[in-house]
Amino acid sequence: xxxxxxxxxxxxxxxxxxxxxxxxxxxxxxxxxxxxxxxxxxxxxxxxxxxxxxxxxxxxxxxxxxxxxxxxxxxxxxxxxxxxxxxxxxxxxxxxxxxxxxxxxxxxxxxxxxxxxxxxxxxxxxxxxxxxxxxxxxxxxxxxxxxxxxxxxxxxxxxxxxxxxxxxxxxxxxxxxxxxxxxxxxxxxxxxxxxxxxxxxxxxxxxxxxxxxxxxxxxxxxxxxxxxxxxxxxxxxxxxxxxxxxxxxxxxxxxxxxxxxxxxxxxxxxxxxxxxxxxxxxxxxxxxxxxxxxxxxxxxxxxxxxxxxxxxxxxxxxxxxxxxxxxxxxxxxxxxxxxxxxxx
Numbered sequence: 001x002x003x004x005x006x007x008x009x010x011x012x013x014x015x016x017x018x019x020x021x022x023x024x025x026x027x028x029x030x031x032x033x034x035x036x037x038x039x040x041x042x043x044x045x046x047x048x049x050x051x052x053x054x055x056x057x058x059x060x061x062x063x064x065x066x067x068x069x070x071x072x073x074x075x076x077x078x079x080x081x082x083x084x085x086x087x088x089x090x091x092x093x094x095x096x097x098x099x100x101x102x103x104x105x106x107x108x109x110x111x112x113x114x115x116x117x118x119x120x121x122x123x124x125x126x127x128x129x130x131x132x133x134x135x136x137x138x139x140x141x142x143x144x145x146x147x148x149x150x151x152x153x154x155x156x157x158x159x160x161x162x163x164x165x166x167x168x169x170x171x172x173x174x175x176x177x178x179x180x181x182x183x184x185x186x187x188x189x190x191x192x193x194x195x196x197x198x199x200x201x202x203x204x205x206x207x208x209x210x211x212x213x214x215x216x217x218x219x220x221x222x223x224x225x226x227x228x229x230x231x232x233x234x235x236x237x238x239x240x241x242x243x244x245x246x247x248x249x250x251x252x253x254x255x256x257x258x259x260x261x262x263x264x265x266x267x268x269x270x271x272x273x274x275x276x277x278x279x280x281x282x283x284x285x286x287x288x289x290x291x292x293x294x295x296x297x298x299x300x301x302x303x304x305x306x307x308x309x310x311x312x313x314x315x316x317x318x319x320x321x322x323x324x325x326x327x328x329x330x331x332x333x334x335x336x337x338x339x340x341x342x343x344x
Contacts, residue, residue: 001066004342006030007054010045010282011311014141016131018154018180023048026282029057029092030313032342033099035071038106041334042099043287044091045254045280045305057092060085064096073104075260082257090234090257091281097258098290098332105331112333113293113326116263120326122296126303126319127152127176132159135166142171144307149322150174150202152302156182160192164199176277176302178205181231186215190222197224203277203300205250206230217245226275236265239272248275248299254283259290266297275299285314289332292317292324313338 008028015024029044046052063085069078078100082093105112113120128145129152130138145151153167156179167175177196183189189207196204203226208215210232220227226247233242234255242249249269256262262278269276276298278291283305295301303324306312315336318325327333 001069002034002344003061003066004032004034004344005061006032006313006342008284008313010284010309012282013144013308013310014131014133014137016282016308018131018156018178018182027054028284029054029095030284030286030342031061031095031099033066033069033096033103035069035103036107038103040099040101040103040106040331041286041337042095042097042102043284043290044095045283045287046091047254047281050091050254052089052091056089057095060089060092069100071104071107073100075100075258079257079261091254093257094253094287097260098253098287101259101290102331102334109330111293111326111329112259112290112331113296116259116294116297118294118296118326120296123292123323123326124295124298124301125149125322126295126301126324128304129302129308130154130167132157132163135162138163138166139170142167145171145173147319147322148173148304148307150176152176152178152304155179161195164196168199172200175199175201176203176205176300177201178230179207181206181209183207184209186218189219193219193223193225201225203228203248205277206232213241213245220244220246223247228275228277230279236261236268239265239268239274243272243274246274248277250277250279250302251298252279252281253287253290254281259294262294263297266294277302279303280305282309284309284312285317285336286332286334289317289334292326293332295324296326313341
């Protein structure tokens with residue numbers, strides 16, 4: 001197994017603000033694994049609040065025994081091995097695992113979505129994210145969402161109603177709401193949820209602090225729309241504890257350590273009667289396509305990374321009527337890989 005890396009700074013089109021953080025770029029580690037004359041591509045998107053960085057990614061990669069990955073790849077064993085190297089660090093683990101999934105598809109001659117039994121005809125709409133901002137910038141962001149059929153809106157500050165009213169002045173698209181733990185009073189939160197329902201909201205992600213299981217469960221028991229765990233949910237072991245406290249979960253490959261565990265999360269959530277949104281961090285087309293391959297297994301999708309950034313190094317995946325188009329290409333189907341991007 002040969003390896004090559006590409007440290008990369010992914011720049012946002014607009015400053016990206018949520019309830020408690022704001023950023024203008026995201027450090028990315030792109031990875032290329034080569035095996036039997038095929039190349040597999042992976043990505044670690046290391047948003048600062050998750051605690052990973054270029055330094056931690058490089059240290060982790062130095063510890064990996066690359067010769068241990070032999071085709072056919074057994075992904076349950078691969079995840080167990082990666083977890084044995086270090087606790088946490090799911091993003092860099094995801095980069096390795098996604099690259100191996102891309103290789104797996106190319107070596108078997110099948111698209112990743114086929115290997116994960118995802119039906120392209122069941123692709124859900126994907127949303128376009130509107131971060132917290134001034135009214136004039138909000139209107140510009142909505143204009144940038146041309147072609148999307150759902151907007152995801154970041155809330156959790158004192159001007160939530162103003163932000164929604166600004167969007168409603170220029171768009172009547174349905175809304176996904178993400179409060180990012182920003183609401184602290186459950187009585188006010190349930191009032192806001194009912195108001196948002198009247199404004200066309202379809203779901204709410206992480207309304208209250210991830211540690212407040214009781215408060216989030218209280219909202220779930222009273223909400224007219226699904227309440228989803230986001231920050232409260234990372235790895236599959238978290239899932240059982242969340243049953244009853246949320247209607248569903250937001251799966252992100254940068255938290256699940258890749259595609260295999262994400263698929264296992266979907267299956268487990270279905271057993272528990274929970275809904276599933278597949279989401280993303282700030283990502284290039286590489287990690288986005290990994291999420292897209294699993295999206296038909298989910299109820300909703302929020303996979304808009306390439307549309308929110310201005311220096312995506314790869315070709316932007318194709319969409320039609322607000323849905324990604326899955327092609328009959330082996331692996332992830334990543335296209336437009338620049339010459340000289342990776343360092344051996």
